């Protein structure tokens with residue numbers, strides 16, 4: 543069988559013509575799907591063992607001469623396609639392109655696979671009409687809801703952002719990172735703003751990559767210079783997130799103008815301490831009305847919180863106030879007031895934590911913060927300088 547394929551490829555003359563190249567790409571996508579399914583069968587019968595390989599991935603690296611990442615992806619695609627017959631059929635007959643297939647599979651996890659299989663036919667039919675980017679966005683929304691429903695009690699594990707910085711032998715540095723949606727959005731926005739808008743014509747001499755690198759240096763220098771400033775003066779990241787009112791109320795996510803989807807916990811933390819613009823829309827595109835922006839926490843109010851809390855108030859954390867955000871203990875969407883008795887200073891990491899499902903906090907009269915975790919455990923922190931009073935019998939002793 544493969545002799546036929548080999549002869550076909552050998553004798554194939556591709557015209558340098560857009561339509562022809564696109565048609566050829568469709569064939570490659572279909573062949574890739576066919577191959578992935580065959581690899582899946584091969585793996586299911588553990589036939590790699592006959593060659594003395596330790597796993598399907600190892601076999602593909604060795605016999606298939608594949609790069610590690612490609613081998614792992616191929617194995618995952620093969621086994622998942624075997625369990626999702628409608629998706630597999632759509633990939634085989636090119637209803638879904640290779641890019642769309644990637645967008646679908648990247649958003650189906652072990653927890654949500656069964657759910658996806660249940661709605662596979664309608665989902666695939668509606669995804670097929672979308673661009674790869676739209677398809678990925680639609681699937682990200684689907685995944686967020688499906689993960690939420692998969693297990694209400696257990697917070698959804700979010701792969702952490704990672705960054706590595708290493709010095710090369712030549713004395714230069716290499717930066718490599720994989721960031722979550724929100725971290726990526728914040729970095730992207732900061733880099734864009736730090737590049738400035740005054741790039742004149744002469745600036746075309748520097749490549750976009752060069753300008754980004756210089757902007758990153760600029761941001762870091764700015765951070766180091768501002769570190770010694772009194773806490774209370776603060777620079778909030780500027781990220782635009784579009785959120786529908788019912789999504790905000792139901793703790794679902796929102797999306798950035800560039801279609802990056804932000805999950806409910808991140809959105810909750812953002813909306814807790816941000817500038818809100820009200821925009822009323824009818825349908826998808828008609829703007830009926832827009833209001834002026836409202837800063838949820840004024841600079842004066844934030845300074846007052848810094849005076850009381852000094853640092854992150856999450857039990858056990860002492861990150862400085864300059865790293866902190868203000869958290870509404872009762873969320874604004876639930877009618878929580880923006881005043882010191884409902885606000886507490888927390889670092890952005892713990893702020894995000896407090897907005898995850900299962901976590902909650904209460905703020906007492908003496909500003910003591912009681913944090914409850916998903917297992918029902920409570921931990922308390924007190925504002926510095928207001929340590930809990932010893933019981934009277936200790937004072938008397």
Ligand SMILES: [Zn+2]
Pocket residue numbers: 810811814815868869870893896897
């Ligand atoms: Zn908050």
Ligand SMILES: [Zn+2]
Pocket residue numbers: 854855856859860861888889890891892
């Ligand atoms: Zn903290």
